[in-house]
Amino acid sequence: MKKLTDFEIEKKLPALLEWEYFDNALHTDFEFDNFKDCMSAMNRIAFECEALNHHPEWSNVYNKLDITLTTHDADGVTELDFKLAAAINKIVEVEEE
Template sequence: MKKLTEFEISNKLEKLVDWEYYDNALHTDFEFDNFKDCMSAMNRIAFECEALNHHPEWTNVYNTLDITLTTHDADGVTELDFKLATAINKIVEVEEED
């Protein structure tokens, strides 16, 4: 998998709500109503991760989930990271702000 350039990443981020690029990775965080809802989302995301064979670096504290995506084999962000980020947004039902 080919590492994307900063220009490519910047262009793709325009279409990806609530994600940022820094420290050679994509980052986002989600806040849920409670711990149970956060864990439920993590479990749903885990199935997508397995399907793509691509796994995030993530942490959760009570109702907050922090996610970092990078492709270690490519030493940076690839199309696979954007594919997983898009799937995560669909799972969590991130809505675009008007």
């Protein structure tokens, strides 16, 4: 998979609500009502990760989930990261405010 340029990433980023690009990766965080809801979302995301064979760097503390996406084999962000980020947003149901 080809690493995207900074220009390509910045052009695609507005389509991903609540995601940022820095440190050679896409980043977001979510806050849920409680731990159970957070873990439920993580489990649903895990199934999508397995289907895409692409896995995030993520951490969870109680009801908060931090996610970082980068393609290590490409040493940066690829189309696969954007595909997984879009799938994560659908799972978590990110909406415009």
